[in-house]
Amino acid sequence: MESAASAVRRLTELADQRPMQRLATAFSEAGHELALVGGPVRDAFLDRPISDLDFTTDARPDRILELLKPLASAHWDVGRAFGTIGGRIDGLTVEITTYRADSYEPDTRKPTVEFGSSIEDDLVRRDFTVNAMALRLPQRQLVDPHGGVEDLIAKRITTPGEPAVSFGDDPLRMMRAARFASQLGFEVDPGTVVAMRELAPRISIISAERIRDELSKLLCTDRPRSGIQLLVDTGLAELVLPEIPALKLEIDEHAHHKDVYEHSLTVLDQAIELEQSRNPGSDPDLVLRIAALLHDIGKPSTRRIEPGGAVSFHHHDLVGAKLASRRLKALRFDKDTITAVARLIELHLRFFGYTDGAWTDSAVRRYVRDAGPLLERLHILVRADVTTRNRRKADRLGFAYDDLEERITALQEQEELAALRPDLDGEAIMRILDLKPGPDVGAAYRFLMELRLDEGALGPEEAERRLRGWWAVRAAGGG
Incomplete structure (x- = not known):
């Protein structure tokens, strides 16, 4: 974390930008308060890139629009009902929201929108203390009534008020706690975790689309493992992605197989490492990450104990592909994502036959044809699926896949394999x-x-x- 002095310097430099000065001056001269709020203030302390610029004010939406119009090259009011007006000033995108003091009915997430009269009213309704800080403009005065700076220093996620009240108002905040834990590398406060366990059933009032979006954001962090573990430990995963806690298979004292839950988290970790090393600078690959997390969800229903204590999971690839499709449809993922994830899960075991004997060129062509545009993702998933601690076995599998990729490259150069077609159309x-x-x-x-x-x-x-x-x-x- 940046020192307080360094963070204030970053915030000051941000406030000194011409569009920020123009905006602050316009609101001040009109007799209204204005403050930079939430993520930008938090990220200044964490030395993270500052992109979204969110402001809060005592001005009502119509008045915000009046003050913004003369400064903006473009403006929009799609969030007017919630008090939000957006615009672009000198190339900078800003969103300005009237102070809020919403109230909630117990059986719905949709708030009764109520505008507040002070910044303190606005900050107390926010999700976490680290997001409940503001910088008054043009005064450049830090407003931190709930100890957000202290929680940043402690690397702690907790709510401005009682977590039970906060999560009761908006149950999706429980999933956001998991996402921020992964995104920032923080721990969730123990009392906050207790509230998550107690209120987990409240997640049922949240739409599938909002749950999908929050899961996607979690998986697109650099280290989603800790957030997923928190969802499992609090019982939230049982309600939104039950296939993951189901991977915690009971271990019979006479049967032997690896911990499928821990294996799946490790595969996700390794897939992200490979994704970032093979495609540096690219956006997170959500399809690959979902496939890595779900690739073994067919194992619980296909688990069989064989004579001698060995455990088999025959056809768990095919079963898992069907289960993944069903779950992703329930979460309202788009068709292309569902199809791609299911196909990767269906194909993820195909390579392991390669180590049993040399594949013919025909078998290599079929592997490429079946993967189609998913080939690079399949390369990463298959490599990530090797989690054995047996160094010799891991090396053997790694060398075998190196060989397969080299043969694919050679055949592609010879035949343009990626666009494989019959000789006659x-x-x-x-x-x-x-x-x-x-x-x-x-x-x-x-x-x-x-x-x-x-x-x-x-x-x-x-x-x-x-x-x-x-x-x-x-x-x-x-x-």
Whole structure:
């Protein structure tokens, strides 16, 4: 954490920017209060990048708009009902919200919007003390009525008021506590954790879309493990992502298998490390991270104890893909994300047959074809799935996958494998066999695709000869 003096210096430099000065001056001359609030103030103390600029004021929305219009190159009021007006000033995006003092009904998350009269009223309703600090402008006076600075120093997440009241008002704050713990590397205050356990059932009043968004934000942090563990430990995961606590399989004293829950968290850790090393500077890959976390969720329902005490999980890849699809649909994820995650889970065991014997070029082509645009993600997931402490076994698997990637690269250079197609397209098939569009064309296309995978490029003439031979056998009832 930055020293207080350094944080104040960063905040002062921010306040000295021309758009900030123009905004502060306009509100001050109009007789209104204005303060930078929440994330930017927190991040100044943590020496984190400051991007979103949120302000709070005693001015009502109509008045905010009046004061903002002359300064802004663009403005919007989509949040007017909640007191928020946004705009761009000299290229800087700002959002300004009237002081709030909302009230909540016990059976709904939707607040009765009430505007407050002071910044203290506004700060006490915020989620956590580290987000309940403000910098008055143009005075540059820090407002911290709930000890946010002390909690930053202690690396502690807690609420401005009683956590039971805060979480009762907005149960999603319990999930945000897990996200901030991961995002900031902080611990959640023990009393706050107790309130999370007691109020976990309240999460049921939150929409699936908001839960999805909060889970996504958690998974896109650099270290989501601690947040996921907190969701599991407090019982929240049982309600929003029950497949994860279900991975805590009972260990029979006579049966032997690794801890699937801990293994899954380790795979997630390793997938993030590989993602960041192979694609430095890229945005977090949510699809990959969901797949890493859920890749073994088919194991609880496929667990069998074999003679001798060994434990098997036959077809847990296929079962897991179906379970993941079902859960992600319930959480309202988009179709592309659901399809990609399910496919990665379905394919994540495919590689392990590679170590049993040398794959033919045909098998390598099929691996690439089946992965399609997910190939790079599959590379990362498969490598991350190696969590054995047996160094020799880990090295053997790592070297084997190195070999597979090298063969894929070589074949791609030879054949443009990523765009693998049969030697003849649908139009050529219909012309050669005098067919109209229909199932026979699809069957012929699949036949040529199998040839392409098994034998590589044949060329149009040889492909036509093989196609005519196949069609003759098929027409005679032999295929």
